[in-house]
Amino acid sequence: MMSKITIDYQAEGDIFDIQRFSLNDGPGIRTIVFLKGCPLSCWWCSNPESQRRRPVVMYNAADCVRCRRCESACQRHAVTFMDDGRRHFDYQACTGNGDCAAVCPTGALVMKGRSIRVGELIEILKKDRSTFRHSGGGVTLSGGDPLMQPDFAGELLKACKAQGWNTAIETEGCAETETYLRLVPYIDTILMDIKHMDPEKHRLFTGVSNELILNNARRVSAF
Numbered sequence: 001m002m003s004k005i006t007i008d009y010q011a012e013g014d015i016f017d018i019q020r021f022s023l024n025d026g027p028g029i030r031t032i033v034f035l036k037g038c039p040l041s042c043w044w045c046s047n048p049e050s051q052r053r054r055p056v057v058m059y060n061a062a063d064c065v066r067c068r069r070c071e072s073a074c075q076r077h078a079v080t081f082m083d084d085g086r087r088h089f090d091y092q093a094c095t096g097n098g099d100c101a102a103v104c105p106t107g108a109l110v111m112k113g114r115s116i117r118v119g120e121l122i123e124i125l126k127k128d129r130s131t132f133r134h135s136g137g138g139v140t141l142s143g144g145d146p147l148m149q150p151d152f153a154g155e156l157l158k159a160c161k162a163q164g165w166n167t168a169i170e171t172e173g174c175a176e177t178e179t180y181l182r183l184v185p186y187i188d189t190i191l192m193d194i195k196h197m198d199p200e201k202h203r204l205f206t207g208v209s210n211e212l213i214l215n216n217a218r219r220v221s222a223f
């Protein structure tokens, strides 16, 4: 007899987007939840704001009027302005709490990413449940790589299954093997994007070796 699955609906994670009505990320019509954080730093990455695990602040210089309110608001002194008006930003010092964006009068600063609990996310996803039912679709976790937040992703996948929804993940394959094996029972489709089969080229283009990735692909495909 299967043991009862417990789900932590209070589990909190960081996402940077939700896209509805996707046709290319698993079976049927799907809603994609993009989780923040990526173990790779690919040359061609089109979503660099997704790479950091925490929310990030995006700056559009064209909209900045140099009022320096952001500089005053930042307790971490991550943003400073030079005497000539040029802006300096310290990525390492920034915690992503958004205090600067909150006081920016022009919208030159925009936060990418937000923290959300599993329960809140499930309520948002419920809007698409009839679409899932009629199309054979469901929810796809993407990123970044969703397994950079393994506990949050795991609770979210379990919660989706509890709703009777089809689940998929899009992953670079670079999480701990134990994480894949632990979450596989709650995933209907794994879309693993292996960037290159050659170890040296993989390291060159992404910054990491593909040894773990290829091992994970072998282990997961054996299920």
Ligand code: SF4
Pocket: 057, 073, 074, 075, 076, 077, 078, 079, 093, 094, 095, 096, 097, 098, 099, 100, 101
């Ligand atoms: S997000 Fe927070 S820590 Fe980062 S620059 Fe803005 S105020 Fe400073």
Ligand code: SF4
Pocket: 063, 064, 065, 066, 067, 068, 069, 070, 071, 100, 103, 104, 105, 106, 107, 108, 109
């Ligand atoms: S608060 Fe906004 S407009 Fe003012 S200096 Fe900072 S980024 Fe520019």
